[in-house]
Amino acid sequence: MVASSFDPTHAVRFDLPRGSVRTRGDDDRVLLVPAAALDDLVRSAAPEAVEVLGRALGAAIGRRAAARMGDPQSASLETFVAQLGGEAAVAGVGALSIERWGRALVIVIEDSPLVGTLLVHTLASAVEASSGRRASCTLLSRDDRIARILVSSERAAARVRAWIASGVGWNEAVIKLHEGAA
Amino acid sequence: MSRAETIQKLEALLERVRTRSAGPRPRPSHSPAEPEVVEPPVVAPELAAVVPIAEQRGAGEDPDSRERLVAAESAATETAPAGASARGPESVPPIDVAELEVTAEVEVAAEEAEEEVEERAPASSRRPVAPEPEERLAQIAFGAEEPLQPLHTPPPESGRLPAAPGAQFEDPDFTSVRSATPLLPRRVEALPRGIEPEAVRPERAPSDAVGEVVAEAQRFAPQTFVALLDASLSL
Numbered sequence: 001m002v003a004s005s006f007d008p009t010h011a012v013r014f015d016l017p018r019g020s021v022r023t024r025g026d027d028d029r030v031l032l033v034p035a036a037a038l039d040d041l042v043r044s045a046a047p048e049a050v051e052v053l054g055r056a057l058g059a060a061i062g063r064r065a066a067a068r069m070g071d072p073q074s075a076s077l078e079t080f081v082a083q084l085g086g087e088a089a090v091a092g093v094g095a096l097s098i099e100r101w102g103r104a105l106v107i108v109i110e111d112s113p114l115v116g117t118l119l120v121h122t123l124a125s126a127v128e129a130s131s132g133r134r135a136s137c138t139l140l141s142r143d144d145r146i147a148r149i150l151v152s153s154e155r156a157a158a159r160v161r162a163w164i165a166s167g168v169g170w171n172e173a174v175i176k177l178h179e180g181a182a
Numbered sequence: 183m184s185r186a187e188t189i190q191k192l193e194a195l196l197e198r199v200r201t202r203s204a205g206p207r208p209r210p211s212h213s214p215a216e217p218e219v220v221e222p223p224v225v226a227p228e229l230a231a232v233v234p235i236a237e238q239r240g241a242g243e244d245p246d247s248r249e250r251l252v253a254a255e256s257a258a259t260e261t262a263p264a265g266a267s268a269r270g271p272e273s274v275p276p277i278d279v280a281e282l283e284v285t286a287e288v289e290v291a292a293e294e295a296e297e298e299v300e301e302r303a304p305a306s307s308r309r310p311v312a313p314e315p316e317e318r319l320a321q322i323a324f325g326a327e328e329p330l331q332p333l334h335t336p337p338p339e340s341g342r343l344p345a346a347p348g349a350q351f352e353d354p355d356f357t358s359v360r361s362a363t364p365l366l367p368r369r370v371e372a373l374p375r376g377i378e379p380e381a382v383r384p385e386r387a388p389s390d391a392v393g394e395v396v397a398e399a400q401r402f403a404p405q406t407f408v409a410l411l412d413a414s415l416s417l
Contacts, residue, residue: 072407105411131407132408151414152415
């Protein structure tokens with residue numbers, strides 16, 4: 001039975017004689033990179049490169065969370081969010097939680113060091129890697145502390161971006177997204 | 183009564199008049215406002231008693247004129263000034279002492295009445311001519327609480343009257359009904375700047391029967407994260 005809480009024991013292993021850092025589960029070697037270095041990279045890199053970087057970061061988080069859940073398809077909301085949020089916290093992405101706005105899934109990230117575009121691609125890839133579904137993420141809002149990201153189809157994401165660009169509030173855009181839906 | 187007795191009686195009367203005229207005169211206790219009621223003290227009735235005696239006098243000697251002469255001499259020596267006495271008794275008309283006394287008393291009473299009349303306020307005036315001395319001293323010492331109203335004020339000018347001062351609503355029993363006055367622009371400007379709103383809020387008791395649910399607000403309740411993800415992806 002999968003525990004609904006995240007177990008952080010030995011989530012990261014530091015091999016000081018070899019000078020390596022590895023994560024538990026996939027035994028991948030990781031690198032402690034300053035967040036400011038990532039910011040400089042995102043600002044100077046092409047959008048495609050940022051998307052590639054973000055998806056790589058998110059995929060690793062999603063795979064480790066899926067490994068912890070065993071059967072992510074049957075995992076409850078609480079379990080799924082606990083494991084995915086735990087892995088995101090170990091990676092230093094921020095504190096993850098979800099909000100359900102009707103039928104829409106919104107991921108909330110608090111105190112993330114990643115810039116918006118990199119964060120969106122990271123979370124989209126993490127959800128895809130953990131759930132096995134193709135998903136598109138859209139940044140709804142962000143302030144100094146909290147970022148909200150809508151998880152939806154590519155078509156729905158395009159509509160929401162258009163509404164927000166036209167001046168519609170993000171919460172109204174989410175509500176409008178349900179108009180005409182079954 | 184014989185003539186000698188009459189003369190003796192008259193001389194006694196004259197002596198008594200002299201005695202009375204030389205001494206201090208008693209003040210009449212009657213009201214100075216009624217000087218007409220002053221009666222001659224004793225001379226008049228006794229002179230009246232002399233009248234029938236005069237009818238009995240003889241052709242040679244006139245005792246009445248003698249009595250008058252004696253009385254006039256005494257009155258002249260006592261009442262007339264020094265210059266007047268130098269003219270001699272022939273130039274002085276016969277003076278009745280009783281008339282002198284009555285006239286003097288009437289004059290004194292008239293002077294006293296005039297003094298009191300001057301101090302009194304006229305009956306037709308409702309305002310006092312002068313404030314009471316104690317009130318006057320208190321006003322000088324501590325100041326008057328209200329400005330003294332002039333005794334004679336000009337009549338009010340015609341035209342619009344100045345606005346009355348604001349009513350004080352300190353009396354809890356103030357229940358008078360007033361008609362609303364139109365809000366003129368200058369009255370709006372006269373309103374104080376720092377007006378704080380006085381909020382009146384209704385009391386709302388909590389109740390769970392306010393809304394009527396005709397359908398379920400949200401049937402969607404996913405059990406798994408993937409189910410929620412699928413629902414969100416289907417939007």
